[in-house]
Amino acid sequence: MKRPPYVCQYWMADLPENTALPEHLAEIVRFWSVRSCGLACASSALMLLAGQLVSVQSLFNRCVSIGGYAEKGWRHQQLVQTLSAYGVDASARALTVEEVIKTLDAGQLVIASVTHQFPCDGRRGGHLVLLYRVRNLCGTHFICFMDPTRWGEKHHAVPIARFSSSFSMKGIVISDKVN
Numbered sequence: 001m002k003r004p005p006y007v008c009q010y011w012m013a014d015l016p017e018n019t020a021l022p023e024h025l026a027e028i029v030r031f032w033s034v035r036s037c038g039l040a041c042a043s044s045a046l047m048l049l050a051g052q053l054v055s056v057q058s059l060f061n062r063c064v065s066i067g068g069y070a071e072k073g074w075r076h077q078q079l080v081q082t083l084s085a086y087g088v089d090a091s092a093r094a095l096t097v098e099e100v101i102k103t104l105d106a107g108q109l110v111i112a113s114v115t116h117q118f119p120c121d122g123r124r125g126g127h128l129v130l131l132y133r134v135r136n137l138c139g140t141h142f143i144c145f146m147d148p149t150r151w152g153e154k155h156h157a158v159p160i161a162r163f164s165s166s167f168s169m170k171g172i173v174i175s176d177k178v179n
Contacts (some may be wrong), residue, residue, distance in 0.1 A: 001107055001132045003156070004048040009033060009040040009056065009148035036060065038074035040148030041111045041130040042083050048132075049088050049109070049176040074128065076172055079111070083174060090174045097164045100143070100171065104134050108175040115166035117151055118158045125168030134160070 010033040012019075021029065039059040046052045059082055063069065068078030076092035083090040095103070100110055110131040115123040133144040135157065142157040 001104070001109065002048065003144070004044040004109070004130055004132055004146045006146055006153060007040040007044040007047070007056065007148055008150075008153075009036040010150075011036065011057065032060065035069070035073070037148050038079050038111060038128040039063065041128050041146065042079060044130050044146050044148070045083065045109050045111070045174050046086050046088065049174065050086060052086055054086060073126070076170065080172055083172070088174055088176055090172055092170075092172050094169055095171045095173075096169065097160065097167060100131065100167075101134050101160070103173055104131060104143075108173055111172040111174065112145075112163075113168040113170045114163065116149065117155075118162050118166045120162060120165040122165075124166055125170065131171075 011029045012033065036056050039056045042059050043054055043056050046054050062085065063074070063078055063082045066078050066081055068075050068082065080090040080092050095110070095112075100112065103110055111128050112131050113125040114127055114129055115125060116127040127149075129148075129152070130146040131143055132146065135142045135144055141160045143160055143163040144157045146152065147155060
């Protein structure tokens with residue numbers, strides 16, 4: 001699968017550089033920016049699979065209107081409904097690392113629940129990234145991903161063992177209607 005386009009989760013990234021927002025609005029933008037990882041992944045998947053440019057804010061409006069956000073984060077089933085509304089097949093499910101690898105090898109994408117920057121310290125989940133490929137480089141297998149954070153602008157792959165250590169075993173499998 002081709003590398004998905006990078007979509008930033010931070011809402012201010014889409015505003016002109018010298019834009020000044022009233023403090024109450026800036027506070028709302030900051031709050032949602034750090035919580036929009038799943039929406040940015042969905043936007044990236046829609047660009048790659050369906051050629052549709054759908055903004056993070058448009059996805060936010062649609063997903064929130066159907067109860068897609070809870071205190072613990074984005075509800076995967078509502079993200080699936082939001083993606084499906086744009087013509088791609090999506091399903092939320094529990095996944096083993098082996099199932100993730102098979103899914104990627106079959107040409108599908110996975111929005112995976114991981115810990116930011118894939119630490120190996122026992123934490124799992126809390127952040128969403130878009131997985132698109134498994135690569136073997138010099139005998140080490142890597143999971144390739146689009147991470148919508150600033151860190152993700154420069155980091156695109158981690159060894160499978162590192163991915164596995166922060167993966168919550170939950171994800172959303174996405175494919176175009178042709179698959």
